[in-house]
Amino acid sequence: MTVATAGEFGLISRVTARLGAASPLVQLGPGDDAALVAAPDGRVVASTDVLVEGRHFRRDWSAARDIGHRAAAANLADIAAMGARPTALLVALCTPASLEIAWAEELADGLAAEAGKVGAVVVGGDTSASPTLTVAVTALGTLEGREPLVxxxxxxxxxxxxxxxxxxxxxxxxxxxxxxxxxxxxxxxxxxxxxxxxxxxxxxxxxxxxxxxxxxxxxxxxxxxxxxxxxxxxxxxxxxxxxxxxxxxxxxxxxxxxxxxxxxxxxxxxxxxxxxxxxxxxxxxxxxxxxxxxxxxxxxxxxxxxxxxxxxxxxxxxxx
Amino acid sequence: MTVATAGEFGLISRVTARLGAASPLVQLGPGDDAALVAAPDGRVVASTDVLVEGRHFRRDWSAARDIGHRAAAANLADIAAMGARPTALLVALCTPASLEIAWAEELADGLAAEAGKVGAVVVGGDTSASPTLTVAVTALGTLEGREPLVxxxxxxxxxxxxxxxxxxxxxxxxxxxxxxxxxxxxxxxxxxxxxxxxxxxxxxxxxxxxxxxxxxxxxxxxxxxxxxxxxxxxxxxxxxxxxxxxxxxxxxxxxxxxxxxxxxxxxxxxxxxxxxxxxxxxxxxxxxxxxxxxxxxxxxxxxxxxxxxxxxxxxxxxxx
Missing domain, CATH: 3.90.650.10 (PurM-like C-terminal domain)
Structure with missing residues (x-):
């Protein structure tokens, strides 16, 4: 089944179902206008990295799950490089309508698995049709009271x-x-x-x-x-x-x-x-x-x- | 001048220079691996919305500044709909290398101006070449101690x-x-x-x-x-x-x-x-x-x- 067949909300519900993991820091996950994530020391570290097909990845070189791991890693690494601990990811997926839903589900599996390595979870996102497959991720994190490493x-x-x-x-x-x-x-x-x-x-x-x-x-x-x-x-x-x-x-x-x-x-x-x-x-x-x-x-x-x-x-x- | 001529870091520095405004809630803005934003009540509201050329906007219908306003508005509205006040935006801009730098600068002007209506600022982002002009924005916000409106x-x-x-x-x-x-x-x-x-x-x-x-x-x-x-x-x-x-x-x-x-x-x-x-x-x-x-x-x-x-x-x- 393609994402065109499933439609925007079918895609969102199927992808969201793969994210699974809960986190004590996430007070509201996917499904509302916005997520709500704890920022225990009163500050949040935030970074955005985007991966574009043909420039950052090729579907004939990497499986969807790999690309999910990589998109998450690129963002989680930015949080770590501040001396912080990642807490949550938001993911915007732009894709041709001909994409197989299974590919998007496996991408979500990879994103969730990579985030899970550091106890972070995917808390929200957006999808749109686009001629160019694009995965834009935002990572949030906590410094746990430390000063940022700039x-x-x-x-x-x-x-x-x-x-x-x-x-x-x-x-x-x-x-x-x-x-x-x-x-x-x-x-x-x-x-x-x-x-x-x-x-x-x-x-x-x-x-x-x-x-x-x-x-x-x-x-x-x-x-x-x-x-x-x-x-x-x-x-x-x-x-x-x-x-x-x-x-x-x-x-x-x-x-x-x-x-x-x-x-x-x-x-x-x-x-x-x-x-x-x-x-x-x-x-x-x-x-x-x-x-x-x-x-x-x-x-x-x-x-x-x-x-x-x-x-x-x-x-x-x-x-x- | 096109973004290809300016290069990735030329584009980033020229766009960042347009963002200007400071906020007492932003402890680190653009220029490091991640931004640092205050979350005064120990929680952060976060939402991502993406705009894709040809689907959400057309460059012959809307000026770059308009598209910046609209991309920001789509995200800031999600924060408001939680009963929260927006604090910061992160922006991933994917663009053909032939894009005029001035267009990206005006997009940044629009993003910053719309965010400024609610006292929010653009704190970070990413850029990449892409065949499809795409603006993915993440908005952060604070509930100021209130419960989220779900x-x-x-x-x-x-x-x-x-x-x-x-x-x-x-x-x-x-x-x-x-x-x-x-x-x-x-x-x-x-x-x-x-x-x-x-x-x-x-x-x-x-x-x-x-x-x-x-x-x-x-x-x-x-x-x-x-x-x-x-x-x-x-x-x-x-x-x-x-x-x-x-x-x-x-x-x-x-x-x-x-x-x-x-x-x-x-x-x-x-x-x-x-x-x-x-x-x-x-x-x-x-x-x-x-x-x-x-x-x-x-x-x-x-x-x-x-x-x-x-x-x-x-x-x-x-x-x-």
Whole structure:
């Protein structure tokens, strides 16, 4: 059955039925003009990320459930990167009327399952027909009384550290775009990022001075931190370990794996700066340091081994 | 200059520069991974509505600023219909790369201006290239300690009342779709709904038992109230005044103006039920009454003068 056959309200009721999970923080879920979600410390963290078919995903590369996981992850990672805990998602689904209802149901399953990893639930949304399949998600979260981890807090002398996979999703994207379907580790990383959500709040408690989720590419995203903080950042290439399957895939495809690591987006790793005195647990890998801005004469404020990166664009631009 | 020329970050910085207004409730606005908005009573109301070009708006019918007003209004009305006060908007803009930056800037102006009517501000968002121009908005709001006005609270014996224009936007849509551009009152109502936002919280204080914003059509939306409340609703056709310009337009176009009033969407009037003992201020027009569900044997639970409405579809289905 297509969404045209089910109609708008048939689609909504079938998708809503898949969301299932309750949360003690959700006082009103789907089905009214708006949802009502607890904000226990009197503040709510909120972020919106949109995924567009052909630009962020392809239905022949990813199952509906994967796309649901990925759409949720992109948003939940933004909440985590503030040092917050996600509580709820709202989802706007725009779809051709010819879409199979089962696809929308599986998308909802993926959204709910990814949200469930952090105890968040889908509390509302909207649907419309559109020639372009589009999933726009808004995530809400709570700081639990903490201060937000912003991009502007990095200070010279801080270390730069990364938590989570980096370069995997970009490698998977390249592999899929060349017509291959393996290695599975990398292809699956494109389909469903594995985001270290808990490291966001934990990093805040460790004393992180800034944090960002790596969605566009590490150099581009740390460039935002450098700009917002008025500092420079230098990364050490040797600090990044190229996993064996990534190295093999890069060799087979004739590309530089550091391009994936330094400029590849969509892993939603967390990148943060910490005072150098902080003892970081193993999940955080120190990859560079924060320098005074005056050492940088041009560019986006991020260098690799003291030099400007020349391996290509530092990250994604969603209009180019 | 097009958004392709400006690039994703050029677009974001130019649009963000138009948002301007501050709010004492916004602790972090655009520019970080997420925004931070106060939720003074420890709860946040949240709703998402999406507008798709060709389905919800046409660029040759409405200016960018109008579409911004309308996208904001559709979402802010949902917050008001919970009896809440809007605080913030998040906006995901998907657009062809050929879009003029000025169009996006004027859209932002419209969004900010409509939000400003209720003291809300745009706090974040996302952009992506897409073949289909799409504006997905999420609105946040505060109940200021009140209970939410849900759809399920209508009780037999309550009166049904409407606040705000009704049928105007649908009339404007019909006029535009027939190739006309006047009367201006109705065409402008399609472009920019005039939503009685304050009547939401005020209605809650008056003792409303349920409330909904009329986005799909009065019969369809009251049908949701009837279903959620387990009641029937009977409207009195004579309670609706057909304004002169609407009557003239209907005559000229050969249509029944009550079709616009009873089944036309997009005015974002507020419809509510109140105990019959409540003395309603003039802004609320009593248009019907709530009946026990057992009097209804079929249909969506809403009748007009005791009979099932036969003038056409009771409202919009965004897939049909």
């Amino acid at each position: 991009r502007s807090g990095a200070r010279p002398g801080d270390v730069v550290a990364v938590c989570g996979r980096i370069g995997y999703a970009a490698a998977g994207y390249t592999i899929l775009s060349r017509g291959f379907r393996s290695p599975k580790l990398l292809v699956e990383a494109h389909r469903r990022p594995q985001v270290p959500y808990a490291a966001g709040p934990a990093g805040a408690l460790l004393g992180a001075t800034s944090m960002i989720d790596v969605s566009d590419g590490l150099l581009a995203d740390l460039g935002h931190v450098a700009t917002a903080s008025g500092v420079g950042i230098d990364l050490r290439r040797s600090a990044f370990v190229v996993p064996e399957q990534m190295r093999d895939a890069a060799t087979a495809l004739g590309v530089d794996p550091y391009g994936w690591i330094l400029a590849g987006g969509d892993d939603h790793a967390l990148a943060a700066t910490f005072p150098s005195s902080v003892r970081l647990p193993d999940e955080w890998r120190i990859v560079g340091e924060v320098l005074p801005a005056s050492l940088f004469t041009a560019g986006d404020g991020v260098t690799v081994d003291g030099r400007r990166y020349t391996g290509g664009a530092p990250g994604w631009d969603h209009f180019r | 759809r399920s609270g209508a009780r037999p014996g309550d009166v049904v009342a409407v606040c705000g224009r009704i049928g105007y936007a649908a009339a404007g849509y019909t006029i535009l779709s027939r190739g006309f551009r006047s009367p201006k009152l109705l065409v402008e109502a399609h472009r920019r709904p005039q939503v009685p936002y304050a009547a939401g919280p005020a209605g809650a204080l008056l003792g409303a038992t349920s409330m909904i914003d009329v986005s799909d059509g009065l019969l369809a939306d009251l049908g949701h109230v009837a279903t959620a409340s387990g009641v029937g609703i009977d409207l009195r056709r004579s309670a609706f005044v057909v304004p002169e310009q609407m009557r003239d337009a209907a005559t000229a176009l050969g249509v029944d103006p009550y079709g616009w009033i009873l089944a036309g969407g997009d005015d974002h009037a507020l419809a509510a039920t109140f105990p019959s003992s409540v003395r309603l201020p003039d802004e609320w027009r009593i248009v019907g009454e709530v009946l026990p569900a057992s009097l209804f044997t079929a249909g969506d639970g809403v009748t007009v003068d005791g009979r099932r409405y036969t003038g056409g579809a009771p409202g919009w289905d965004h897939f049909r």
